[in-house]
Amino acid sequence: MILLVVIASVLIAGVTIYQYREQSNDYHENRLERKEEQILQSMNYVLQETTYEPSTENLAHIFRTEIYKIADVQNVNFNIYDLEGQLIKSSKPAFEADSISNCLDAEVLNNLEISPTKRYVEEKRAAGDNYQASYTYINDPKFKPIGIINLPYFEDNSFNDMELKEFLMRLGGVYLLMLLSAIILAYFVSKYITRSLQTVADKLHQTNLSKRNEKIYIENPSEEIGKLVHSYNSMIDQLEQSAAKLAKSEREQAWREMAKQVAHEIKNPLTPMRLSVQSFERKFNPTDPDAPEKLSEFSKTMVQQIDIMSNIASAFSNFADMPAQQKETLNVVEVTKLALDIFQEPYIHFISDETTLIAKLDRTQLIRVVTNLVKNALQAVPEIDNPRILVTVAQEKDWIKICVADNGIGIPDAHKEKIFEPKFTTKTSGMGLGLGMVKNIVENYHGTIEFTSQEAKGTVFIVKFPKE
Missing domain, CATH: 3.30.450.20 (PAS domain)
Structure with missing residues (x-):
């Protein structure tokens, strides 16, 4: 106007x-x-x-x-x-x-x-x-x-x-009056029109799936506003029904994901346990002078894996995080080396310039991080003539850095953005939950995980935990 x-x-x-x-x-x-x-x-x-x-x-x-x-x-x-x-x-x-x-x-x-x-x-x-x-x-x-x-x-x-100047001055005065009238009229008309619309806008802004939403009630609305209010109220009814269906679906999906996660986590320690038992059965000699020491080491490894499964089962039964995070003061170098003991491959090497690097982490979850990364590295080097996996632990300012490097097949560029997504996997077996859980564990401790990879040259995963 x-x-x-x-x-x-x-x-x-x-x-x-x-x-x-x-x-x-x-x-x-x-x-x-x-x-x-x-x-x-x-x-x-x-x-x-x-x-x-x-x-x-x-x-x-x-x-x-x-x-x-x-x-x-x-x-x-x-x-x-x-x-x-x-x-x-x-x-x-x-x-x-x-x-x-x-x-x-x-x-x-x-x-x-x-x-x-x-x-x-x-x-x-x-x-x-x-x-x-x-x-x-x-x-x-x-x-x-x-x-x-x-x-x-x-x-x-x-x-x-002179006549033109006088006429333009009169015309300007008339149009100035019309302009002021238009501004005043536009203001009141817009206030009248937007009064009901503002109510609708406020309700739309407050609409939330996670809570019960109120309907709109306006006295004597215009025909157009009445239709808009009626449509909004109908949408609220449909939204509540959809929210109930969604909540039910999410609960069912959460249980399915939990079951898959538990199955994956239990499978992780079972495989090395089976390998350890077979190796122990094949190589153990009761007459060997070092037999008691080897038996003790074997028992320690088995107890460690059994504890992991026990923690997973307990967490699942309590419907909590898998497993619940416990901060304890531990030596990252020692725990990392202990996590590697279950692997028998001779091309897995461990290097650390320090003998002691203290941090407050959950021992079980730290072992899970290391074993998952090493298992991924093992699956990347089966067809390599001279496979090599190097695990290093070092201190970098206020961070403790764990690196797992391999000279395997590498990660294609098309898969790099999805590598940490749950259920994403490039392997024919497994459910693709390993790296996703590793990322969750690291981030829950305010750490970071990143990787660099080149096809046919290898991959390096770098995990950093804050040193406390």
């Missing part, structure tokens, strides 16, 4: 200025023609009454005094030229003394000659005003040209400009 008023005022002001200028031009053109017509009539009258023969040579004698009378009566000055453009007589004596004006330009004579009306008007600007000069043939009683009359005309637009 406001924009329309502004555009209308600008357009009308522009049209008004254009119309005033066109009217002014038409007025000056008509006035010049009228003056020229009146002077020609007066000159024709003199030519008919004179005793001189109407010819070019006698124009100076015929209008020796009559030119001043005509100029005085018509209140305008004019000049008389012969057909060659030479000045014969002027109603202003001072003009005759101007040698520059004593001869017409060839352009004027040519334009006058080729003009169908035998009339030519020259337009110029002089002293900041528009200047017109008309040129017309003077004919004898037999309509034969004997001279040229020149009528200079200065356009005086002061009156029109």
